[in-house]
Amino acid sequence: NAANQITSFNVGRNSTDIGYQRSRIENDTKRGVIGFNAKLGGSWNMNGAVIYGRNTYTQYVQGNRILSNFRYATDVVQTANGPACRAVTQNIAAAAGCAPLNIFGFQAPSGAAINYVTGTTYSRTQYDQFATNLNIDGQPFDTWAGPVSVAAGVEYRREEQRTYVDPIAEVAGYESSNARSLTGDFNVKEAYFETVVPLAKDLPLLRSLDVQGAVRVTDYSTSGNVTTWKVGGTWEPVEGLLVRGTISRDIRAPNIFELYTPAVSTVLTRNFLTGVAGGPQGQVATQNLTRGNPNLAAEKAKTKTLGFSYAPPFLRGLQFSVDYFDINVRGAVAILDPNVVINFCTGATPTADQAYYCSFITRDPAGSVSAYTVDNPYLNIGEVRRSGYDFEASYRMPLANLSTGWNGSLTARFSATYFDRFGENVNNSGFIERAGETSSLGNPRFITNSSLTYDDRKFTLQLQMRTIGKGKYNNLFTEGNQINNNTVAGRTYFNLSGTVRATDQIEFFGVVNNLTDPDPPLVPQNFGYPTVPEVFDMIGRSYRVGVRVKM
Numbered sequence: 355n356a357a358n359q360i361t362s363f364n365v366g367r368n369s370t371d372i373g374y375q376r377s378r379i380e381n382d383t384k385r386g387v388i389g390f391n392a393k394l395g396g397s398w399n400m401n402g403a404v405i406y407g408r409n410t411y412t413q414y415v416q417g418n419r420i421l422s423n424f425r426y427a428t429d430v431v432q433t434a435n436g437p438a439c440r441a442v443t444q445n446i447a448a449a450a451g452c453a454p455l456n457i458f459g460f461q462a463p464s465g466a467a468i469n470y471v472t473g474t475t476y477s478r479t480q481y482d483q484f485a486t487n488l489n490i491d492g493q494p495f496d497t498w499a500g501p502v503s504v505a506a507g508v509e510y511r512r513e514e515q516r517t518y519v520d521p522i523a524e525v526a527g528y529e530s531s532n533a534r535s536l537t538g539d540f541n542v543k544e545a546y547f548e549t550v551v552p553l554a555k556d557l558p559l560l561r562s563l564d565v566q567g568a569v570r571v572t573d574y575s576t577s578g579n580v581t582t583w584k585v586g587g588t589w590e591p592v593e594g595l596l597v598r599g600t601i602s603r604d605i606r607a608p609n610i611f612e613l614y615t616p617a618v619s620t621v622l623t624r625n626f627l628t629g630v631a632g633g634p635q636g637q638v639a640t641q642n643l644t645r646g647n648p649n650l651a652a653e654k655a656k657t658k659t660l661g662f663s664y665a666p667p668f669l670r671g672l673q674f675s676v677d678y679f680d681i682n683v684r685g686a687v688a689i690l691d692p693n694v695v696i697n698f699c700t701g702a703t704p705t706a707d708q709a710y711y712c713s714f715i716t717r718d719p720a721g722s723v724s725a726y727t728v729d730n731p732y733l734n735i736g737e738v739r740r741s742g743y744d745f746e747a748s749y750r751m752p753l754a755n756l757s758t759g760w761n762g763s764l765t766a767r768f769s770a771t772y773f774d775r776f777g778e779n780v781n782n783s784g785f786i787e788r789a790g791e792t793s794s795l796g797n798p799r800f801i802t803n804s805s806l807t808y809d810d811r812k813f814t815l816q817l818q819m820r821t822i823g824k825g826k827y828n829n830l831f832t833e834g835n836q837i838n839n840n841t842v843a844g845r846t847y848f849n850l851s852g853t854v855r856a857t858d859q860i861e862f863f864g865v866v867n868n869l870t871d872p873d874p875p876l877v878p879q880n881f882g883y884p885t886v887p888e889v890f891d892m893i894g895r896s897y898r899v900g901v902r903v904k905m
Contacts, residue, residue, distance in 0.1 A: 624693065868891050
């Protein structure tokens, strides 16, 4: 109270008494393809296709909190007729229909209050794609080690997205899932050539040796012309052992959302160490505009892989492989954190990029709801590094090998990915390593996927196991300082599936996902998620049955 010099305080709560958000998604895809294959004589072949598809994605999020209504409903005063919204007593038109809501302790709010502070978010996205291609391949001549293979082709593709949202989401009025209406399109024209040239065959330690090369010229209507290429080779020194490696230049063109999404505005209090353009310093209201950028260029990556596979001839059915990958992306599309922009612009120690960061900040006119506006378009400012190892092994054994008369076979598979680097460097501010970080920014260091399958002519049964290794919540945090416990537990998931083939045309199947139903670890994320939905299962045990019919 005022007598104790307490005039305000912050309140944080998980409003389960208001109810949880509930999502309903409708996803409809229609696709048509017309193609042809033709023999041109000798080893030459030609094929082509025309493809058209439309995806319509509709999302409803029920029980989504309306921020302005929630503020009105929780600002309550006592009147002669009982509690009432302060804004109603002040005849503020925007608060019409406000029902008071008590946020202290677990309550049983009235239906009127719940209906007033929550709503249903609606968004509908229609994505159209048209593509056509023409390809030719053949073997124009032979070397001393065998025929040289070549392929070439051209392709045209056009994509268009139209998104519509409800009026509240349009102004970012919900607590989460605020999409924006947008319309955008692009087209791309491509031509490619690739070849495989054998250099050796059936020689000591050179059972085979091939080199591969490819080049592709791509012209995007949005981000311009880019040339990509790949060079690689395969070497089989002895039977069953194959060594392989590639180096390539790859691209990713910005998508329609990154190019055209309209500005989304949020106003928060942020700290300015010094004023900008004569404006105030300290804790001031700041508007942040997150938006697309039609001037984005394509991301460019250098990818290196090196590995081997081995299928020992003395143990039929066994094969395994190990591959190393290293991917370095420059000009990665990213958005600067507004606090980073402000700190580098107003920092006590000027930097060489100070003018660059200050260019994103403008002082707002007197009387505005904010003192400054920070413009945050998508930019080609990032560098991303991913490296690690892929492991895979499998063994297939006919059960007749164990006992005469046994039918079917048993197959065991194991695959895993280990990340030793999962870092990013935004605008040369330094790499932040996220390998082993279980969050929406990072990636678990070790992930496995294994299965055991029984299969015969009439019946298939498979048990699948997926594991996520233990990690950290944030690699930059120190326990006891920024966080009490920085460890995120791993999880193991099991899926069970089976198939019964009644006839050659009819097949029945059933699947149980997340068989043992473990709860995901608590890893708070944005938008109120209690865990990382990209990594851990948020649904629990689920069942699916069906029938497949071949006509």
